[in-house]
Amino acid sequence: xxxxxxxxxxxxxxxxxxxxxxxxxxxxxxxxxxxxxxxxxxxxxxxxxxxxxxxxxxxxxxxxxxxxxxxxxxxxxxxxxxxxxxxxxxxxxxxxxxxxxxxxxxxxxxxxxxxxxxxxxxxxxxxxxxxxxxxxxxxxxxxxxxxxxxxxxxxxxxxxxxxxxxxxxxxxxxxxxxxxxxxxxxxxxxxxxxxxxxxxxxxxxxxxxxxxxx
Amino acid sequence: xxxxxxxxxxxxxxxxxxxxxxxxxxxxxxxxxxxxxxxxxxxxxxxxxxxxxxxxxxxxxxxxxxxxxxxxxxxxxxxxxxxxxxxxxxxxxxxxxxxxxxxxxxxxxxxxxxxxxxxxxxxxxxxxxxxxxxxxxxxxxxxxxxxxxxxxxxxxxxxxxxxxxxxxxxxxxxxxxxxxxxxxxxxxxxxxxxxxxxxxxxxxxxxxxxxxxxxxxxxxxxxxxxxxxxxxxxxxxxxxxxxxxxxxxxxxxxxxxxxxxxxxxxxxxxxxxxxxxxxxxxxxxxxxxxxxxxxxxxxxxxxxxxxxxxxxxxxxxxxxxxxxxxxxxxxxxxxxxxxxxxxxxxxxxxxxxxxxxxxxxxxxxxxxxxxxxxxxxxxxxxxxxxxxxxxxxxxxxxxxxxxxxxxxxxxxxxxxxxxxxxxxxxxxxxxxxxxxxxxxxxxxxxxxxxxxxxxxxxxxxxxxxx
Numbered sequence: 001x002x003x004x005x006x007x008x009x010x011x012x013x014x015x016x017x018x019x020x021x022x023x024x025x026x027x028x029x030x031x032x033x034x035x036x037x038x039x040x041x042x043x044x045x046x047x048x049x050x051x052x053x054x055x056x057x058x059x060x061x062x063x064x065x066x067x068x069x070x071x072x073x074x075x076x077x078x079x080x081x082x083x084x085x086x087x088x089x090x091x092x093x094x095x096x097x098x099x100x101x102x103x104x105x106x107x108x109x110x111x112x113x114x115x116x117x118x119x120x121x122x123x124x125x126x127x128x129x130x131x132x133x134x135x136x137x138x139x140x141x142x143x144x145x146x147x148x149x150x151x152x153x154x155x156x157x158x159x160x161x162x163x164x165x166x167x168x169x170x171x172x173x174x175x176x177x178x179x180x181x182x183x184x185x186x187x188x189x190x191x192x193x194x195x196x197x198x199x200x201x202x203x204x205x206x207x208x209x210x211x212x213x214x
Numbered sequence: 215x216x217x218x219x220x221x222x223x224x225x226x227x228x229x230x231x232x233x234x235x236x237x238x239x240x241x242x243x244x245x246x247x248x249x250x251x252x253x254x255x256x257x258x259x260x261x262x263x264x265x266x267x268x269x270x271x272x273x274x275x276x277x278x279x280x281x282x283x284x285x286x287x288x289x290x291x292x293x294x295x296x297x298x299x300x301x302x303x304x305x306x307x308x309x310x311x312x313x314x315x316x317x318x319x320x321x322x323x324x325x326x327x328x329x330x331x332x333x334x335x336x337x338x339x340x341x342x343x344x345x346x347x348x349x350x351x352x353x354x355x356x357x358x359x360x361x362x363x364x365x366x367x368x369x370x371x372x373x374x375x376x377x378x379x380x381x382x383x384x385x386x387x388x389x390x391x392x393x394x395x396x397x398x399x400x401x402x403x404x405x406x407x408x409x410x411x412x413x414x415x416x417x418x419x420x421x422x423x424x425x426x427x428x429x430x431x432x433x434x435x436x437x438x439x440x441x442x443x444x445x446x447x448x449x450x451x452x453x454x455x456x457x458x459x460x461x462x463x464x465x466x467x468x469x470x471x472x473x474x475x476x477x478x479x480x481x482x483x484x485x486x487x488x489x490x491x492x493x494x495x496x497x498x499x500x501x502x503x504x505x506x507x508x509x510x511x512x513x514x515x516x517x518x519x520x521x522x523x524x525x526x527x528x529x530x531x532x533x534x535x536x537x538x539x540x541x542x543x544x545x546x547x548x549x550x551x552x553x554x555x556x557x558x559x560x561x562x563x564x565x566x567x568x569x570x571x572x573x574x575x576x577x578x579x580x581x582x583x584x585x586x587x588x589x590x591x592x593x594x595x596x597x598x599x600x601x602x603x604x605x606x607x608x609x610x611x612x613x614x615x616x617x618x619x620x621x622x623x624x625x626x627x628x629x630x631x632x633x634x635x636x637x638x639x640x641x642x643x644x645x646x647x648x649x650x651x652x653x654x655x656x657x658x659x660x661x662x663x664x665x666x667x668x669x670x671x672x673x674x675x676x677x678x679x680x
Contacts, residue, residue, distance in 0.1 A: 018535070019528060020407055020507050024646040029627040033249065033278045033292045047648045052634060076528070078408045081441060082646060083625075084250075084343040086359030104411050107377070107443040108343055108357050115361035164375065166236050177361075178263070181369045184230055184238060188371055191229045191240060192267075201464035201472040202242050202336060203269075 003117035005174035006146055009098045013142035013154070014061045014070035015132040021075060022082035023109060027091035029083070040087065041094035062095070072142050074131050075102045080109025080120075089116045099144045101151060101161070103128045114167050117174065119146060121161040127151075131159065146172060216482035219448050220379055220414045223354040223479070227337050235376040241270070243331055243338040243353075244366050245322045246309070248275035248296040249627060250341020254363035255303035267370045268308040272331055275300055276321045277627045279314060281590050281617040287314050290628045307367075318461075320593020320619045323347035323561035327431060328595055330460025334449035334476040339366055343438045344561050344643065346415075350430035351457070352449030352479055357438065377444065378488040380413040381481070384421035386496030391677035393571060394429035395563055395641065395660035397421065398436040399501035401493055403511040411441030413488065416481060421495055422447055427456040428567040435562045436643050439508040448480040502673055503645045503658040504548055505536030510645070512548060514663060514675045520544035539647055540655050541635065549673050551657075555638035556587040556668035557650075558614075558661055560624035563641035564592030568661040569600050572641075573608045575665035575679050581613035582671025588615045590622045614668065626651050639667040 031043040048060050056063050062070065073079075073092075079102040080088060089112045092100070099119040113120045121144060123131070131153055135142065138154035144161075145152065146168060151159040169175070181188075196203050217225075230238040246254065251273060258265065265271065278293030279285065287297035304311035312318035318329055322340050326332045326348055334352035339345060341363045348355035362372055382401060415437045422430065430447045437445030454473050457463040464472045499513035510533075512519070521533035521544060537544060542551060558564070558572050569591065581587045589609050591597035597619055600606055606616045623630045624642040631651030632638045638656055641664050645656040659667070662676035669679060 017528075019532060022644075022646045024644065024649045028648060028652075029249070029277070029625050030292075030629075033296065033627050047652065052653055078411055078441060081407065081411075082343065082438075082644060084341060084345075084357040084359055086253075086361060089359075104408065104441075106441065107412060108359065111362065112359035115359060164234060164236070166232060166234070166373075177373055178261070178365050178368050181238065181365065181371060181373065182263075184371075185369075187230055187238075188240070188266075188369060192370070195240070199335075199472075199475065201468050202333070204464070204468065 003174040006098070006117050006119055006171045008143065008145045008147065009071050010143040011071040011141050012067060013072035013074050013101070013131070013135040014067040015074045015135045016061050017074070017076045017132050019076035020078045020081055023080055023085050023088035023106070024082055026080070026088040027085065029085060032085060032087040040091040044091035044095045066139065069096055071096055071098045072144060073097055073100045074128065074135050075100050077103045079105050081106035084108040086112045086115065089113050089118050093118055101128065101131060101144070114171060117171065119144065119171060121151060121163070123151065123159055123161050127159045216485040218379055218481045218485045218487065219416060219446050219479055220354065220444070223335055223337070224376060226335065229371055237374060237376065238371050239337060239374050240371055241339050241366050242336040244271040245326055245331065245338070245340040246271060246273045246300065246363065247277055247322050247340070247342065248279065248293060248300045249277040250360050250363055252296050252299035252303065253360040254341070254367055255299070257364040258367055263368045265307040265309065265367045270370060271309045271367065272312070273300055273304040273309050274312040274319050274322060274325055275314065277621045277625065279620050280628055281620040281622045281630060283618060285314070285618055293628055315594065317595050317598070320596065321561045321564065321621055323435065324565060324592030324596065327351055327427070328460070328593060330457050330463030333457065333463065334453060335479050339363070339372065344435055346437045346443065346445045347431050347435040347561055349437070349445040350427060350434040350447050351453055352447060352476070354444060354446065356443045378413045379416070380410050380442070380489040381416045381418060381487045383419040383490070383492045384417065384495055385419050385492060386494040388421065388495040388498055391500055391662065391680055392498055393660040393662060394425060394432040396498065396501045397495055398433045399503065399508070399511045399658060400495070400498045402436065402439055402509045403501065404493060405440065405491060407439055407441065407507050407509040409440045410437070413442050414444040414446065415440060415442035416446045418448065423450065426567065427452060428565045431565070432562055436508065439643060449476050500660060500663050500676055502548055502663060504540065504542060505533070506539055506645055506647050507536070508643065508645060508658060510536055511658065514549060514673065516548060518542050518544055518546050518548055549675065551637060552672045553585060553639055553667055554636040555632055556585060556664050557590070557623045557638055557640040557642065558588065558664050559590030559592065559622055560642040561592065562643040563661050564590060564596065566596050566599050568641065569596065569605050572661035572665040573605045575662050575676055576612040576614065576669065577608050579612055579669045581668045585668055585671050587613065587668040588617060588623065590617045591619045593619045623650055625649065639664045639673060
């Protein structure tokens with residue numbers, strides 16, 4: 001699908017520094033089994049945001065008045081580990097989060113972010129710790145600038161973040177991967193024709209019909 | 215230049231090289247299920263794009279279907295729409311759909327290997343992070359989200375960046391009562407859950423070479439808990455023998471031709487990895503998790519760790535939060551924790567060998583009073599094979615529930631959940647907060663440990679009931 005291009009986001013950054021925050025915690029799978037997906041904002045981080053009785057947990061960062069509606073999360077290492085559910089990215093977007101800054105991300109979650117126009121910015125552990133400190137104590141906004149590939153901390157410190165050139169370009173232009181790849185259809189045709197000779201067993205046993213089991 | 219197994223498979227699938235490690239990779243096999251499939255098909259439909267190679271895709275509903283006896287695809291109301299959408303879209307596209315109740319139905323990572331859909335040296339994707347399971351057969355298999363799944367359906371390729379590579383060598387013969395699940399849980403406890411973020415993981419060493427395929431699938435299943443999207447075991451005679459005669463595996467002369475190509479699939483002497491670890495298994499015990507991350511795991515006869523002993527402030531905080539959620543006290547022997555539930559199932563441990571392992575402990579015994587114990591076979595074929603050898607009788611006589619195949623309580627997407635604060639020993643792969651239901655307290659373990667715990671009503675060492 002065509003995404004909204006991403007160039008820059010500016011706002012209060014919320015520090016959520018526990019490590020290994022998994023996609024089950026970001027959004028429960030049962031909330032995704034409902035195909036309409038209209039209520040994801042309500043259910044994002046529900047185990048952390050609400051008590052078992054359903055009341056808001058006042059100590060959770062995104063429930064605190066200063067950080068409610070933050071467009072940027074500063075998160076502990078290995079953010080988004082676990083399940084491949086793309087709904088985790090949709091749930092963050094539904095909450096209004098456009099960028100997550102961490103020192104590392106779950107691989108599949110990281111890839112899913114780019115499919116939906118959410119920027120996962122990778123910074124060093126030291127930079128992450130100082131961003132978390134500044135975000136906790138400062139009322140000033142953080143800027144994430146994809147054009148310059150830098151985070152500007154609340155106190156104005158410029159921190160570079162890592163991102164592959166291909167991915168940066170796709171986000172900046174809101175490019176559609178499927179559309180791009182379809183332009184290579186003839187290359188795929190040629191590759192497959194060659195492969196049918198090279199590895200016939202990949203192709204001949206898969207009939208996509210009941211007879212395959214016979 | 216010497217190459218790793220991963221290099222060889224990757225290179226063989228590059229349709230187009232974009233530079234800087236990026237490639238358009240051909241995808242040989244795509245398995246779609248009821249949660250990830252419908253949104254992917256919906257995107258294609260909206261864009262009026264056809265499925266490019268329906269003969270390379272396979273579908274089965276596993277996540278959001280009930281596992282109650284006598285269930286249908288619609289028994290779980292919220293999943294009924296997903297089930298219907300997957301079935302309809304597969305039919306329209308000409309994709310083979312393995313329906314409830316027919317051989318071939320099951321958890322995606324159980325039915326794939328069992329049907330021979332998964333082949334050495336092939337690339338395989340599925341909208342599920344435990345797709346790495348299939349690396350146990352030497353396939354380059356990985357989990358993707360629904361957007362990438364649409365990309366595969368439309369183009370039979372994916373844009374991927376070559377990851378870093380890591381190898382774990384398992385050495386030393388583990389003692390009796392130690393299963394492949396214990397081995398991988400031990401490795402997670404040793405190396406930590408972030409050890410392989412951004413890496414493809416290869417498992418090797420004598421222990422892996424001697425391990426049957428189903429054990430290798432279990433080991434690879436949990437590789438994503440290290441952060442590794444891909445994991446691999448080099449295929450060998452054990453692999454070739456396992457695949458021979460499976461419905462979708464090559465047959466006759468084609469099988470021989472395939473095997474001779476598969477024999478080249480190994481890591482060359484001298485190939486280099488970004489990280490290598492050697493793990494000695496000679497003195498390990500059955501393992502059980504105590505916390506809310508798969509790396510928070512100890513020996514079944516050990517004590518729950520004390521946050522005060524943690525190496526840094528962040529670890530201390532995460533230990534304290536995990537103990538609080540799990541309702542455990544620092545320093546208590548884990549075996550003193552009384553349990554309410556046992557779940558034997560999932561893509562980690564619901565194959566025939568797993569059920570045999572659990573049944574050998576359950577045989578002639580009774581589930582402790584107050585414990586609800588479920589056995590959910592990984593596929594229709596596993597269920598039938600287990601029944602043919604009487605395993606269902608052993609479980610039923612012991613007071614376990616014997617159910618139909620599916621993901622069930624591992625991920626609780628089908629309404630089958632553990633109640634809040636209930637303690638469960640589960641043969642699954644994730645003990646995350648709320649994974650098996652809000653407030654559920656999950657202890658990951660092997661089938662034998664789960665069965666022993668069901669019998670004793672607390673976390674138990676299976677070696678004492680062997």
